[in-house]
Amino acid sequence: MRENVDLRRCNTFGLPAVAERYLPLTDPAQLASPEFRQPPTLVLGGGSNLLLLEKIPGLTVHVLMSGIAHADGRGRFRVRAGTDWNQFVRYTLDNDFPGLENLILIPGTVGAAPVQNIGAYGAEVAEFITAVHAWEYGHGMVELSPEDCAFGYRDSRFKREPGRFLITAVDFDLSGRRPLKLEYGAITAELEAAGITDPTPRDVANAVTRIRRSKLPDWFFLGNSGSFFKNPVVARSHYAALQADHPDLPAYPIDDDYVKLPAGWLIDRAGLRGAGNEKVGTYERQALVMVNRGGATGRDVLAFSENVRGEVMNRFGVEIEREVQLVPNGTAH
Template identity: 45%
Template sequence: MTAPALLDADLRDLNTLHLAARATRLQPVDDAADLPALTDALRQRDERVLVLGGGSNIVFASDFSGTVLQMRTRGIEVLARNDDSVLVAVAAGENWHDWVNHALDQGWHGLENLALIPGTVGAAPVQNIGAYGVELVDRLERVEAWDMQDRCWLDLTLADCAMGYRDSVFKHRLAGRAIIARVVFRLSLTPAVQAGYADLQRELLARGIAAPGPHDVFDAVCAVRRAKLPDPAVIGNAGSFFRNPVLSAVAAANLLASHPGAPHYPAADGSVKFAAAWFIDQCGWKGKRRGDAGVHDRQALVLVNHGRASASQLLALAVDIQASVRERFGVDLEPEPVIVG
């Protein structure tokens, strides 16, 4: 049964940047079956709604006047299995890394490269999370969600989810109305290792592993992420603060003509993805600090809260980083986290 709501709720410990913010009401959701009744009551009060998972991809720029629905649902269910693959439904409130670890222990392969990404399972389709050559879209079967606007349950196929680079239908047509309840994955029963990324290859070679298995990839990904990215429990952060910019073939060629050292990755559609961290680093931002707002000293893509940074300080720093990259390289960086307020 879903727990009662908390009024005038403190959100500082519910966002990984640890920014001070409050919500009019914090409503835990422990059972997805309660979503229709909960959201109907909110609509009758004409109250704003914000769905919160692990708080790892959100910037509270101000207090939230409305109800925050905190997804705490749990459950992992095998729906079908054949000789090659398994279909598994996972509740939105499950911790993402714990789910990846569980899948690996069960011999369900394909998520190893996405280890140690913070947040919950329900948040993963919104961003189409990805790392080290694998994106959620590669393993997703469908998404089950409650539509607050049309008051119906949605069973969205992979095509319905309209996934792109850090993008999905949940950021567009279904933004502010669909609450993800379960995510269904199709995973392989045969190891299918993806170890082509340079950082991953270096870590595996350093471990003396020439022919890695899924557990090797999982361990290497965890090691690389821990070496480069700060732990939100130690220092507040929301992971990558900017998306890697994707340029057309023509724009990419022009940029590389003047900056041939810029790390880039050609895409199947002819566009080219560039490493945002490289641009930020080249502009001298890595390790910079303004009060308690700063740029991580090992990964320029990560903005950090050293203690009591305000949202305005952090966002002002982000704007200045964007301006310097635009001035030097002619490249626009877009924030990756959702900015509320």
């Protein structure tokens, strides 16, 4: 246990914050200690999906348990929560267990994946999770099925019930061969540009990697949390009204009544790509990404993001929600 620990290097935004008390979690046996009788203020993983506002009161637990166990040799894995997500995706592809190729290069840890139900380019991690192992405060270790996790779009039970669980490991099933997800035009365009007509999972992973690197800044050099906002879901009638004025507005069907709109497109068309000030703004290559240009605080980022939300609402009548989690307003990974 350490006190007054600087968390600037523990979050990809590079925001200044201090943990009042800081405890690295390297072994599940630690969970039996008195520190884990009550939930901490913050459970920290890779620090890629949170917005630190100020000094973090109470206890910050940094999950550093890592390791990939190949359960049966046929595509079933148990992965410790502190394992780097991209490392795990590359491991599965290197060992010929495809499925996660659309989710390559998402920053963060495996333990954060089910909390956010991370997704990209038509895939979500919930499709591949068979169980989540967690410490439930006041009860002990539990194993949760996918149904128990109540996954939704960038959502889960863990997100809706902050402070109840601390994820220690996640089970994945990549044993079945699934059709490649090529619905997103950016992927097909990238494959066509490379002259690939019969893509493999590795080809898709390489295409997604090139797309992400062309749009997203490296947080090591320019602080960011990846996608800052969720893609909003609107009624088809609302989309039809918007399309009358914006015929090139993309949409992705959810069901007969609703479609998903790209938040980045809305922010861009509101004239906000590359907007901001010397401290914080939207990335010039991808309006969905907020960046710390130098010296920004969490309050600076939050205030600017609220301006972005307001502009999109005024222009399109569409509310966009933050994908990142505010701390100390909740528990994040």
